[in-house]
Amino acid sequence: MDYGEETDLLVSRAPDCGPTAGIKYADHSEDGFSDDASKVWIWLAYSF
Secondary structure: OOOOEEEEEEEEEOOOOEEEEEEEEEEEEOOOOOOOEEEEEEEEEEEO
């Protein structure tokens, strides 16, 4: 069964220590099974 196609993109910055930031994008195109969906995640983290 074919559920459609998905495209993902991830960009992040992670130095040895300190702040880390990233963004992720996902786009899913359905082939008549369900609704199309696009999502964006943004995150921040800090390492010691």
